[in-house]
Amino acid sequence: MDFNYVLNNYQRFSAYKDFNTLKITLSDVLPVFEKLKLNFLNIAGKSELGNDIYHIKVGTGTIRVLIWTQMHGNESTGTKAIIDLLSFLKDIFFSEFSEIIKSNLEIHIIPILNPDGAELYTRENALGIDLNRDAVNFLAAESKVLKSVLDKIKPHFCFNLHDQRTIFNVEGTRNPATISFLAPSVDEARSLVDSRKVTMSVIVAMNSVLQQIIPNHIGRYTDEFYPTATGDNFQKAGYPTILIEAGHYYNDYNRVEVTKYNFIALLQGLYFIATSNNFDNYEPYFKIPNNDKKFFDILYRNAYYQNSIQDVGVLYKYKVENRHLKQYSEIEKAGDLSDFFGHKEENLNGNLLLL
Ligand SMILES: [Zn+2]
Structure with a gap:
């Protein structure tokens, strides 16, 4: 696939202008789904507060793929990326590429698995359950919906889409980790079982395309084993x-x-699955640099703060006011932060820090 061609024509199909916000809810995406005239848009189940959880199907192939977004309600980039994807797959302009995907894959998408959390702008669902730590007991209504779709489809591949915080850099660089990948572990020993190797080989393919577009801005998320996590x-x-x-x-x-880069990663992942006969090339996965946690949103150097001159790291936080997001600043850490970076930096030269 010619990704430059796709990127050069991104404006054609991307709906991102409608979504210049972090808070994305069902009421934002449903009109877009309607406009796209999707052939298959079913309700897979209900959230704890009775909101619908949708199930979209695209493609007629024999390889089944399941994608879900926003299992963490406040992580919306994946939802925006799958809207790009659906729009791309509908656009006759790209039919040469999209037919290859649609004829080989049967793609199942659950957009906004956690619609209540999306509305409240929380990671957890309305009962305070982290859906990504609920894959053993399936206590939450939303987890049960995901499990029922999984059991029904028995996918050959799953994509679990999340957002990570602004604190992450690519290890050894001061580049933000713009996209990070993870092939989740199946045990404490992080064993290289077959499903993990296959996962890694798809990530290797996605990474090789992204490295050409945003070189050295791709990280590898920690593969520490989380016994109750979904992946x-x-x-x-x-x-x-x-x-x-x-x-x-x-x-x-x-x-x-970032929506664009998330979309490209997803598109390449699907294209690779649709066209590759070989999922053995997992070793380059370990060459992707690790994520590190070296960023603050603002780093004030040499600030006069709490009766001494020190560095102060600030993070942006968000709260919902009248259904809209409000950003505010919070001091995260103070001291000698010479090993850290700020997305914005300011040297206060001993002057008082005023937030
Ligand atoms: Zn998440």
Whole structure:
């Protein structure tokens, strides 16, 4: 696939202008789904507060892929990326590429698995359950919906789409980790079981395309085993599960640019699955640099703060006011932060820090 061609024509199909915000809810996406005239848009189940959880199907191939977004309600970049994807697959302009995907794959998408959390702008669902730590007991209504779709489809591949915080850089660089990948572990020993190797080979393919577009802005998320996490358990059950963490890009706090990179990663992942006979090339996965945590949103150097001159790291936080997001600043850490970076930096030269 010619990704330059896709990128050069991105404006054609991307809906991102409608989504220049971090808070994306069902009421934002449903009109877009309607406009796209999707052939298959069913309701897979209900959230704890009775909101619908949708299930979209595209393609007629024999390889089944399951993608879900926003299992963490406040992580919306994946939802924006799948809207790009659906729009791309509908656009006759790209039919040469999209037919290859649609004829080989049957793609199932659950957009906004956690619609209540999306509305409240919380990671957890309305009962305070983290859906990504609920894959053993399936206590939450939303987890049960995901499990029922998984059991019905028995996908050959899963994509679990998340957002990561702005604190992550690519290890050894001062580049933000704009996209990070993870092939979740199935045990404490992080064993290289077959489903993990297959997952890694898809990530290797996605990474090789992204490195050409945003070189050295791609990281590898920690593969520490989380016994109740979704990816870890689906992987353990033999479903290769690719985790994509959309992160920060320069001045892109609403993750508009990042949506594009998330979309490209997803598109290449699907294209690779649709066209490759070989999922053995997993070793380059370990060459992708690790994520590190070296960023603050603002780093004030040599600030007069709490009766001494020190560095102060600030992070942006968000709260919902009248259904809209409000950004505010919070001091995260003070001291000698010479090993850290700020997306914005200011040297106060001993002057008082006023937030
Ligand atoms: Zn998440």
